[in-house]
Amino acid sequence: xxxxxxxxxxxxxxxxxxxxxxxxxxxxxxxxxxxxxxxxxxxxxxxxxxxxxxxxxxxxxxxxxxxxxxxxxxxxxxxxxxxx
Numbered sequence: 001x002x003x004x005x006x007x008x009x010x011x012x013x014x015x016x017x018x019x020x021x022x023x024x025x026x027x028x029x030x031x032x033x034x035x036x037x038x039x040x041x042x043x044x045x046x047x048x049x050x051x052x053x054x055x056x057x058x059x060x061x062x063x064x065x066x067x068x069x070x071x072x073x074x075x076x077x078x079x080x081x082x083x084x
Contacts, residue, residue, distance in 0.1 A: 001045075001048055002046070002049050003045075005041040005042065005044050005045035005048070006041075006042065006045045008038065009038045009039065009040075009041035009045060010038075010042060012035070012037070013035055013038035013039050016032075016034055016038065017035070020065075023035070023069070024068055024069050024072045025072065027069075027073050032069050035065065036062070036065075039058060039061060039062045039065070042058045043055055043058045043062060046058060
């Protein structure tokens with residue numbers, strides 16, 4: 001099962017990461033969701049293999065990537081608000 005999660009997770013997450021800056025700047029939700037699902041699959045795969053270091057590293061990126069995407073969206077919303 002972990003191998004199947006990795007087969008989906010790693011190629012998908014890498015494909016999105018090669019375009020990460022445009023995904024964040026342009027707030028591309030489909031790409032972002034694909035990335036989140038892919039990294040969650042990677043984390044789940046490592047959980048199944050009982051590798052806490054790999055879980056920690058990948059779960060940390062999941063959190064940081066999410067925060068980055070959300071923060072960029074908030075900045076854009078603020079910049080688009082008249083009078084800001």
